[in-house]
Amino acid sequence: MSQEDILAGLAAIVNEVAGIPAESVAMDKSFVDDLDVDSLSMVEVVMACEDKFGVTIPDSEVKNLNTVGDAVNYILANK
């Protein structure tokens, strides 16, 4: 699965969980500051990513996922 595929999948999840247009979900965007994804929505995004990409994202890692790129790269490295 390529970086583009993961980004597209993540964008669909963010859209489903937080109602944010998928096209806004770009690599350099901050979940909190740019996309207005709050801490509880972030937990739902992480859970959906685990299901969709078959990765494990522990609570201790979630706080390091500030941007969409952080999440995409974590998934790429750990799936």
Next chain:
Amino acid sequence: MITLKTPAGNSHAGLIGLGVYRPTRVVPNSEVIEAIDSSDEWIRERSGIIERRFAQSHETAASMGAIAAQNALDDAKIKAQDIDVVLVATFSHRFQTPSAAAEIAALIGANNASAFDISAACAGFCYGIGIADSLIRAGSAKNILVIGTEKLSDIINMSDRGTAFIFADGAGAVVVSPTSTQGIGPTIWGADGNARESIIMDPDLITAGKEGIPSLLTMQGQAVFRWAVGSMGDVCNQALAAAELDVSDLKAFVPHQANIRITDAIIKRINLPQHVVVARDIVTAGNTSAASIPLALHALRESGEIKKGEPFLMVGFGAGLAYASQVALAP
């Protein structure tokens, strides 16, 4: 070999009365935001809460529980002397011992009852329903009061952004008795003690006593949210399957009023149909832990959204991490 007499049980048990107590003091978000540098909008978005109720200083978990219990007895048209067991779910009772149940039994005049507390926090009410159902069908008791009561305002850290706006006070009670048909589905329950530190009183009572600092409620909100959202849908589905009921047969879904975001996430996971009423008492009552399910059920009954004999699904979850779920027919 010596054999002992097996007690004669009752074939069926059900909920036959419901009563609540809501403290009179309404506390809007505007009263709690300053100490946590927050806003009304932030609290509403993250929890659904607009206001909650706090008890008066002279009120206790036991005194509120006694009022709810008396209201449940009146609703069931049963006398306190006919109660065999008083079972109280709480974690904000003033004493480790004696129990809140003993105090409530004395306050309402349930002089023939055994009395004990359940320590299962927000799952406590559903634990109590499961225990009461089993005691009645096993023949150990006939009429049981199951009470959930909390005065969490005494143990909240009002400057903790993660908890100060969530928790509140209140009490709810039901009478569980033998019925002609089964009114309580099988209880699905469990606990994950490995994660017990994610909701915990800090410091522990012994340290608090020695060092003179209050023991207050702490919670790792995101971890608890993840556990509840990730696990409680399955627990609800198991409770439905155990009762041999389809989710579309429900009249109402009455989850522990933890956070409206958790309720919404569970609804999605169990594919709850639109026609099933969802209890959202948290909006005006906050999270009252063990009291939240009977309070929310009472609100639905008062508004006419659920009537006697109609099926509803309960699920309680919280510190422990304890959880329990069952279907029941409304009293």
